[in-house]
Amino acid sequence: MDAIRHITDEDGILSIDFLAGFTVFILALIMVISLVPGFLAGIQSENIDYDAVAYRTSVILVEDPGAPQNPSWNLMGAYDMEHKDDIQRLGLTVSKDTPNILSREKVDKFFNRTPDFTFTAEDYREKVIFGDFTYLYNISLRLETESESYYAVGGDEVPTFQYGYMRRLVKVKEPSVAEINSTRLGPYTGVIDKNITSTSADFAVQIPYDVLINRSVNPAYRIDPQSEQLMINLTGLWSHLNGTDIESMNFTRMGLYKQLDDGSTILIPGLYPWANDTYSLKVNGTAVPATGGSPESVSNSSVITMVLYPPLPFSNEITSVLNVNFNFSYVYANNITDHNYLxxxxxxxxxxxxxQPELVDAVMEVAIW
Structure with missing residues (x-):
């Protein structure tokens, strides 16, 4: 009986080893539980992180002009890849003073619409998205024009969850154009004697940098020869000059001249042949040489298009003037009346x-995942 009672008394006692082990287990469990929320918080915040990256990317694109700014990044390696590594940030605005107004030149460069120049996926990650993670992305711009242009880079398939998205309403600054036609050529008509059977003469388009680079003009509407292209369209020349009097009219050559302080001009050398990173010249949509070659016949339907790419020659000299001289030759059909020429x-x-530059409504969308 005593033996039975002794065993029963010992049965409810826990050993010291068991208590120590149980205590260590509880402490370890508490530590593990305290760490779990930290791990979960990192997992749960992924969506917020993607949204933050998408927002930051959209801010860089539509509120920042990019870097470098002088010269603007879109002028670096305009037609080659040589200086692409010097570009630090791909902001698209005209200037820091024009948020949400995008430069057409930068838009074309960003969306790989410039000949022989391409940004890679790594370029976009390093120069506009930033971050240590290898993000996937889709960046698009839809212009609300008559033809509704759409540009996009990145992946086509945006996931249905765990991605960041931003939509921004912007405007795109389109370049200026000199539409020189029969209604605008009145003051630029010369007259020669009816007995002269042929002649040739220059018609100049004068680009005064001091007038264009005027800081009082809002950058959103400023014609900037340092960072934007200029376009010249010549149409309706024959009809303006009274085509019944002209037997033939030919476009013979084009030259770029720097005007000096005394009003005289000098030809700018080294800017030929017809297509390079300075300008392009087309007659009826076909590229032609600026000098040499066969003269191009001009008729009522002829269109001569000249595009000057930024930065224009000597545009950093604010007081300079650039002349674009178009030379035409004429053969006259009769000697009844005096003859006209440009x-x-x-x-x-x-x-x-x-x-003048036009601001076109557009929508920028950024998706990051």
Missing amino acids: TGAYQYDYTTNVT
Whole structure:
């Protein structure tokens, strides 16, 4: 009986080893539980992180002009890849003072619409998205024009969950254009004696940098020869000059001249042949040489298009003037009346001579995952 009672008394006692082990287990469990929320918080915040990256990317694109700014990044390696590594940030705005107004030149460069120049996926990650993680992305821009242009880079398939998204309403600054036609050529008509059977003469389009680079003009509407292209369209020349009197009219050559302080001009050398990173020249949509080659016949339907790419020659010299000289030759059919030809200097400025830069509504969308 005593033996039975002794065993029963010992049965409810826990050993010291068991208590120590149980205590260590509880402490370890508490530590593990305290660490779990930290792990879960990192997992649960992924969506917020993607949204933050998408927002930051959209801010860089539509509120920042990018870097470097002088010269602007879109002018670096305009037609080659040589200086692409010097570009630090791919902001698209015209300037830091024009948030949500995008430069057409930068838009074309960013969306790989410039010949022989391409940004890679790594370029976009390093120069606009940033971050240590290898993000996937889709960046698009839809212009609300008559033709509704759409540009996009990145992946086509955006996931249905765990991605960041931003939509921004912006405007794209389109370049200026000098539409020189029969209604604008009145003051630029020369007259020669009816007995002269042929002649040739220059018709100049004058680009005064001091007028264009005017800081009082809002950058959103400023014609900037340092960072934006300028376009010249010549149409309706024959009909303006009374085609019944002209047997033939030919476009013979084009030259770029720097105007000196005394009004004289000098030819700028080294800017030929017809297509390079300075300009392009087309007659009826076909590229032609600026000098040499066969003269191009001009008729009522002829269109001569000249595009000057930024930065224009000597545009860093604010007081300089650039002349674009178009030379035409004429053969006259009769000697009944005095003959007409094109002459003088047409001003590329902020008057009705030039179609001013237009702001086109657009939508920028950024998806990051």
